[in-house]
Amino acid sequence: MKGIPGAVPLMNTMRTPKGGQYQLTLPDGSKVWLNAVSSIKFPTAFTDENRVVEIEGEVYMEIARNMKQPFIVKTKGVDIQVLGTSFNVNAYANEEAIRTTLIEGSIKVKTGDKATVLKPGQQCLTANGRSSMIDNADVGQVIAWKNGFFQLDKADIESIMREVERWYDVQVAYEGVKPAGYYRGRI
Secondary structure: OOOOOOOOOOEEEEEOOOOOOEEEEOOOOOEEEEOOOOEEEEEOOOOOOOEEEEEEEEEEEEOOOOOOOOEEEEEOOEEEEEOOOEEEEEEOOOOOOEEEEEEEOOEEEEEOOEEEEEOOOOEEEEEOOEEEEEOOOOHHHHOHHHHOOOEEEEEOHHHHHHHHHHHHOOOOOOOOOOOOOOEEEEO
């Protein structure tokens, strides 16, 4: 959809609070789910050569296919080019890495001048300007939040508690020695 020539579309920002989640549909028909403490910035109409959004936190997206107008997600120095697909991006400020997980379709993750193309089931970890690939990501675990679940697999207490802080709007403080080990389960 093209707007008035020379007109600049207004920008929208949607933010979810601690303990909140939200679903919205972008002007092109793409669907977005925002996890707790997340945001997306997008135009009221996609009138440029590319459809560009900016995110923070954790977002699951189902992108409307449009080969003439590529979809690009920007977050903390990482650009994700989307070609009509479903994927999850975890880019919280208090996490060690940005995790981009492809559910179906195809995406290209660009960090600096390096680009990596993901296949369904793959996850790209980006930290300190470097990317690494996980071939068989647990997609069910990655998108469990979207369906209202905590799904843990080899999670340490600190990563679990960061999620609890976001979901339940609480502040976690550790007294004494933190429990060691890893946890599994679905809540």
